[in-house]
Structure formats: structure tokens, C-alpha cells
Amino acid sequence: MGDHGIKVSQPGFDVKTAxxxxxxxxxxxxxxxxxxxxxxxITHDGGRTATIPHNLGYVPMFLVxxxxxxxxxxxxxxxxxxxxINPVSPGVFGACNIDRAIISWADTANLYIxxxxxxxxxxxxxxxxxxxxxxxSDGPYTTGYMYFGNWWGREDGAIRFTNIRLNKxxxxxxxxxxxYIAVKGGAGDVKxxxxxxxxxxxxxxxxxxxxxxxxxxxxFRTWQTGEGAGTTVxxxxxxxxxxxxxxxxxxxxxxxxxxxFDNETAEDVYIGEAPASCNPYCSPSSMRILKSNTLxxxxxxxxxxxxxx
Amino acid sequence: xxxxxYGIKVTKDGYDVATAGILDQSFNSQKNxxxxxxxxxxxxxxxxxxxxxxxxxxxxxxxxxxxxxWFQVDNSGKWYPAYTQEDYSGxxxxxxxxxxxxxxxxxxxxxxxxxxxxxxxIFVDPGD
Numbered sequence: 001m002g003d004h005g006i007k008v009s010q011p012g013f014d015v016k017t018a019x020x021x022x023x024x025x026x027x028x029x030x031x032x033x034x035x036x037x038x039x040x041x042i043t044h045d046g047g048r049t050a051t052i053p054h055n056l057g058y059v060p061m062f063l064v065x066x067x068x069x070x071x072x073x074x075x076x077x078x079x080x081x082x083x084x085i086n087p088v089s090p091g092v093f094g095a096c097n098i099d100r101a102i103i104s105w106a107d108t109a110n111l112y113i114x115x116x117x118x119x120x121x122x123x124x125x126x127x128x129x130x131x132x133x134x135x136x137s138d139g140p141y142t143t144g145y146m147y148f149g150n151w152w153g154r155e156d157g158a159i160r161f162t163n164i165r166l167n168k169x170x171x172x173x174x175x176x177x178x179x180y181i182a183v184k185g186g187a188g189d190v191k192x193x194x195x196x197x198x199x200x201x202x203x204x205x206x207x208x209x210x211x212x213x214x215x216x217x218x219x220f221r222t223w224q225t226g227e228g229a230g231t232t233v234x235x236x237x238x239x240x241x242x243x244x245x246x247x248x249x250x251x252x253x254x255x256x257x258x259x260x261f262d263n264e265t266a267e268d269v270y271i272g273e274a275p276a277s278c279n280p281y282c283s284p285s286s287m288r289i290l291k292s293n294t295l296x297x298x299x300x301x302x303x304x305x306x307x308x309x
Numbered sequence: 310x311x312x313x314x315y316g317i318k319v320t321k322d323g324y325d326v327a328t329a330g331i332l333d334q335s336f337n338s339q340k341n342x343x344x345x346x347x348x349x350x351x352x353x354x355x356x357x358x359x360x361x362x363x364x365x366x367x368x369x370x371x372x373x374x375x376x377x378x379w380f381q382v383d384n385s386g387k388w389y390p391a392y393t394q395e396d397y398s399g400x401x402x403x404x405x406x407x408x409x410x411x412x413x414x415x416x417x418x419x420x421x422x423x424x425x426x427x428x429x430x431i432f433v434d435p436g437d
Contacts (some may be wrong), residue, residue, distance in 0.1 A: 008317060008338045020344065020433035021372050025336065029344035029433060030351075059388050060378065061430070087393040106379075228427045305345075307379050307388050308353050308428045 019063065035060060035294070042171065042291050047114040054106070054302050062111050063305040064104040067296045068167075069119050071100070083299060086113070096282030098123065106307070113298050120295045121288040124161040124256075129295035131204035132159040134211040135272075141212065143205045146185070148260040149270030155306030156271065157213035159255040160202060161287045166241070168250045173292045175241040176234050177258060180284030184229040186269035191224040196240035197257035200249035205257075216259055217243045225271070238286065256287065301304040343375060343432045350431040352361070356414065357425075361418040368413055372435035376413055378406040381428045388428070391415075408436065 005027035009015040013022040014040065020026065042050050063085035065174040070079070076086075106112070122192055126132035128136035130144035138153040159179075166172060177194070195216035202225040205211045219239035226231050235256070244256060273285055316338035321327040332335060345351060346368065354364050368374055378391040391404040406415040406425050415427050 010341060011316075011339060019371060020346075021370075021435055023344065024341050026340050026344060032342055033340045059386070061379070062390070064390070086390060089392075096332070101394070103389065103393050105393070109385050137375050240384065281425045305430075308381075308426070 021268060024193070030305070032061065035302045035304045036298070037301045039297065039299045042113065042115050042295050042299050044120065044290060044295055045293055048117070048119070048295065050113040050298060052111040052113070052300060052302070053109065054111055056108070056304075057137070058108055058309070059106050060111075061306040062104070062106050062306045063301045063309055064111075064113055064298060065300075066102050066113065066298045069296075070099045070103075070291065071120070071122055078108045082298075084095075089272075096123075098282070099256055102183075104300075106302075110145055111300060113300070114216050116296050120164045121290050122293070123282070123286050123288045124164050125188045125281070125286050126159060126161055126275065126283040127279070128275045128280040128283050129204075131206040131276060132160040132162075132283075134205035136210075136212050145272060145274035146260075147272030147299075148192055148264040149262055149272050150184070150267050151185060151198045151270040152268070155270050156212060157260045158197075158205060158257060158264055159260075159273070159285060160197075160211075160255055162255045163253050164256050164287070164289070165252055166244075166245050166289055166291075167252045168248075170291070172241070172289050173293050174290040175236070175238040175287070176239045177287045178232050178285060179207060181225075181227055181229055181263075181271045181275040181282065182276075184227075186266070188266050188269050189224040189226045190261040190269055191265045192260040192269050193263050194221045194223050194235055194237065194240075195219075195259045195261070196237065196244050197259060198244060198247070199257070200247050201251075201254035202257040203255075211257060212258070212259060219243050220292055223262060227271075229271075232284070239288065258287075320381055341434060343434050346370060346374070346431045348434045350433070351414070351429070353428045354428045355424060356417050357422065359422045361416060362417055363416045365406055366413040366415070366431075367411060367431065368408070368431050370375055370431075372433070373408055373410050373437075374413070374421065375407055375432040375436040376406060377430040378404060378415065378427055379416075380404045380425055381417075383424050391427070 004062045006023040009018040065083040086104045098118045101116045133146040134143045136156045148157035162198045198215040198217045217240045225233045319336040320326045322335040379388040393401045403418045
């Protein structure tokens with residue numbers, strides 16, 4: 001080992017006696033050397049991933065900072081413009097299995113920053129009580145479950161979600177209904193016309209008027225599915241959500257209801273759900289709203305230093 | 310401490326050392342650089358098991374050092390910064406590093422048996 005080299009001590013320390021941590025620089029110690037830095041945004045339509053080439057041919061050390069999920073704009077999570085060191089994992093755990101994490105990794109070609117699938121989505125659930133589910137089977141009206149399709153004749157269903165976090169006339173990018181199929185009867189597609197209940201804050205289905213006579217949106221979606229029990233199907237409800245949130249009396253935190261009218265489903269083919277075994281914080285069926293295609297901002301530093309050389 | 314009027318500055322290409330701001334300097338003897346401990350400040354350790362286990366690495370420094378750590382699972386070639394979980398269940402692995410005045414601790418966890426390799430970097434500089 002040679003006894004030559006360069007040392008520079010911090011102000012106030014004698015370079016001949018300074019400890020390693022009192023040195024600003026010592027040729028004995030490797031330092032982190034920046035290869036490249038940059039910033040960008042990750043979008044939903046862009047696959048929720050940023051791929052940044054580094055052209056090093058080996059895995060470099062790196063550092064990533066990102067903004068967090070706008071759903072968590074609270075004192076605890078800071079402002080939307082705050083940057084967090086990666087990985088960021090808010091709300092990953094729990095019975096809902098909602099995954100809002102941002103992760104990053106590097107291989108020999110690229111640095112990757114990935115936003116997990118639930119990031120940015122505002123979820124709303126039923127209260128897991130019978131009054132948030134309604135059913136009408138050729139006339140008789142009941143609450144406690146929801147079936148639709150054809151079951152000994154026409155079957156219509158309704159479901160209600162609370163605490164929709166969208167202000168009056170607030171713009172949004174996507175809105176989905178995620179319908180859990182607890183029961184499937186028969187074989188083939190269930191066909192339905194899906195409407196929103198066109199009210200400011202629709203009541204539980206055992207209060208006020210019956211669900212199926214409440215005013216419905218002029219916008220609707222013709223939809224069908226052949227999925228079976230135990231699956232969750234997705235329905236685009238953006239047009240109807242936009243119509244409801246443009247109502248004069250709409251406000252963030254209100255409830256929305258959804259009507260599924262049979263649309264000539266084959267005999268004895270139906271799907272349904274009830275609040276049995278329901279978690280009140282995340283019912284099996286939900287609706288979700290993505291307010292912007294732009295999900296988050298990132299900044300990164302790629303070093304020349306190699307991981308595991 | 311009175312300001313010093315001596316020292317070393319090195320600027321990035323294209324900047325005048327007499328006028329360049331700190332962000333345009335590659336080196337300034339008034340500003341500390343994170344220095345990787347030598348000769349054992351970098352290295353990799355591996356563990357193949359399920360559940361949580363902790364690997365302890367003595368650093369021999371007189372400070373509680375700053376550190377970095379990245380890890381890969383089953384030799385995937387994808388290196389994640391600690392503390393990442395590949396999915397919400399954590400089934401593929403997670404690494405939670407910490408340090409004190411004597412050691413770097415790498416707590417490794419996985420819900421399944423997986424080969425987790427951790428690459429760590431310990432600095433001679435304190436983490437505060």
C-alpha cells in the first residue's frame with residue numbers, strides 16, 4: 001500500500017490528523033460520480049413506467065425521487081409538489097390490496113421507474129350494508145343483494161357507492177365501475193344497459209323512492225360480460241359520472257348509485273353480488289376515478305459507480 | 310468558525326472557477342463529499358431462505374455512517390433500492406437496512422424461499 005495521495009480536510013481540521021469523516025476529500029476513498037441526471041413525468045397512458053437508458057453496460061448505482069400519490073395530499077404526506085425518496089409505498093398493505101407504490105430499479109441497459117396500478121385512482125365503496133344493493137325481478141323490489149340479467153325472467157340490479165371524491169364540475173380523466181361477480185348463473189353473456197342515478201346524493205335504497213324509479217342519467221353504457229364468479233369486471237362510466245357531477249347540487253363526498261337494466265340476456269343467465277363477507281373499507285365492488293393522465297413527476301441521478309461489480 | 314479564504318475549487322467544463330456557483334463546481338474543499346469506506350465499504354451478501362433474517366456487517370468506523378443498499382431477487386439482474394417490495398404481498402423480497410456505531414444491519418425478508426443478494430455501500434461520513 002502506497003503512502004502517497006491527496007487529502008483535503010474540512011475547514012478547521014488539520015489535514016495530518018483529521019479522521020476520515022473530517023476530510024472533504026481523500027484519494028483513499030471512492031466517491032459517487034454522477035453519470036447523468038434528469039427529470040420527467042409518468043402518465044397513465046404511457047404504461048405507468050419511465051425507461052431511462054444509461055448505456056453503461058453494467059448496473060449503476062442510482063437515486064430516484066418522485067412526487068407521491070395525489071390521493072394522499074395530507075399533512076402527513078405533504079404537498080403535491082414534494083419529492084420523496086424512492087421507493088414510495090403509501091397504502092400498499094391492508095385488506096383492500098390497493099397498491100399505490102412507486103418503485104425503481106436498474107439493469108445493465110436502463111433505469112426504470114414504475115407506478116403501480118392503483119396509484120392516482122380515487123376509490124369509493126359500498127358501506128357493505130344491504131341498503132346499498134337493490135334488486136328487481138319482474139316487479140318485486142328488494143334490497144340486500146343485486147342480481148341482473150335473466151333469472152326466471154328479466155332481472156335488474158342497483159348498487160350504491162359513498163364518498164365520491166370529485167367536486168362539482170371537476171374535470172377527470174377516467175372513471176370505472178369495478179363490479180365483483182360473486183355469483184354467476186347459466187352460461188353465456190349477461191347483457192345490460194348501465195345508467196347512473198341522476199341525483200345529487202342518492203339515498204340508501206331502503207330510503208326514499210325505490211332505486212329503479214329514481215331519475216337516471218341520459219348517458220348510459222351498453223355492456224355485456226361472459227366472466228364467471230370470482231372475477232371483477234370493469235365498466236367505463238365516465239360519461240355518466242360527468243353528468244352527475246355537473247348537477248347544481250352535487251358536492252364532493254356525495255353518494256352515487258348505478259342501475260343495471262337487463263338488455264335481452266338469454267334465459268337464466270345472470271350475475272350478482274351481496275354484501276356478505278364484505279369489508280366496509282373496501283367492498284368487493286367499487287368505483288374509481290382518475291383525475292389526470294399525468295400521474296407524477298420524477299427526478300433521477302445515475303452514478304458511474306457499479307452495483308455488484 | 311470564521312470563513313476561510315483559501316481552499317480548492319474545481320469547476321465543471323465551461324465554467325470560470327472565479328465566478329462559478331456551487332452547483333457548477335465539481336469539487337469545493339468547503340463542501341464535504343460522501344466518501345465510500347475503504348477497503349470494505351462496498352460488497353454483496355446473499356441469503357436464501359424465507360421469513361426475516363438479519364445480516365450484520367461491522368464497519369469499523371468512528372461514526373454511525375450513511376449508507377446505500379440495492380438488492381436483486383433470484384439473480385434477476387433487476388437491482389432495486391432498499392426498501393422496495395416487488396409487489397404488495399412482499400412475496401418476492403424486501404430489504405430494510407439500518408446502521409449504528411458499529412454495524413450495518415441488512416434485514417432481509419421474503420414470504421417465499423428466494424435468493425436475495427444485497428449490494429451495500431457504506432460511507433465514512435455520518436448519516437446526519
